[in-house]
Amino acid sequence: MTLRDIKDILDAEVLCGEDLLDKEVKTGFACDLVSEMLAFAGSGNLIITSLKNPHVIHTAEVMDAVGVVFVGGRNPNLALAKQIENSQVPLLATDLLMFKCCGLLFQHGVLGTKRGCIQ
Amino acid sequence: MIEPCVSSAEPRFQLDYPINESDFLAAGESASKTKKALQQLGLKPEVVKNSAIIVYEAAMNIVIHATSGRLKVIIVRDEVVIRAEDTGPGIPDIELAMQEGYSTAPHEIREMGFGAGMGLANMKHCSDELIVESEPGVGTILEARIHLGQKESPREIR
Ligand SMILES: Nc1ncnc2c1ncn2[C@@H]1O[C@H](COP(=O)(O)OP(=O)(O)OP(=O)(O)O)[C@@H](O)[C@H]1O
Ligand SMILES: [Mg+2]
Secondary structure (H helix, E strand, O other): OEHHHHHHHOOOEEEEOHHHOOOEOOEEEEOOOHHHHHHHOOOOEEEEEOOOOHHHHHHHHHOOOOEEEEOOOOOOOHHHHHHHHHOOOOEEEOOOOHHHHHHHHHHOOOEEOOOOOOO | OOOOOOOOOOOOEEEEEEEEOOOHHHHHHHHHHHHHHHHHOOOOHHHHHHHHHHHHHHHHHHHHHOOEEEEEEEEEOOEEEEEEEEEOOOOOOHHHHHOOOOOOOOHHHHHOOOOOOOHHHHHHHHOOEEEEEEEOOOEEEEEEEEEOOOOOOOOOOO
């Protein structure tokens, strides 16, 4: 499963990292707490979050996330514009809400991370 | 208070970030910059990541809980040393603060995604040694050490 597949599955908009969509995604981590992302999600995870602030992008970079999916709205937050532009990690946004987004990804074979859900 | 870590040996490398109250972006940027700088030195990915996580959590704690502070990242001998010093309210009960889930962060901070009460515990898991000293009403000093030869993140095998 690549980020490009995920973009299609979630009907997501690519905010940044169009050239990195061939990256492989095996596991995901859904979370709205920054410290929890840093604590539980190992490298190479897809982060799924309803937080829409620049801290998520810094966090994703620090923890070597494969990408970030912002759920609950495709319209990028204006406060995020500059960080989006400079992000090293691909960023997607979908109108789907958290549960549906995670359900679809799981159904398509994206697993939970070590201390996440079933694996 | 903790002795400065650079007393006996010249650091090979040093980063120094001022961190001010409510400057959330500076805290995130200091973590991103630390990561890039340590990567360029060719350190192990685990060491780089753990260092960046500690810098992020320590900087965030200054931004959220203290008034102002400094954050230094130094490589001395075979260790990355991260030292965060702040002026602020201090931590009255360090043992309690270290517990996962304990947080005094206000509602607005939680809405931004912080305040899970996991930062200090996280820093401990990412480091080989973590020392926290604090004087209520004065400030806090935190020093984390990460061996350059660190094999696997202690966080990932717990
Ligand atoms: N530099 C500091 N100055 C004063 N108090 C602090 C400082 N760092 C931590 N604390 C106190 O220790 C508590 C626990 O800190 P910790 O970093 O573990 O969690 P948090 O910052 O509240 O939430 P999180 O890190 O998960 O976003 C804080 O809520 C605060 O009361
Ligand atoms: Mg914290």
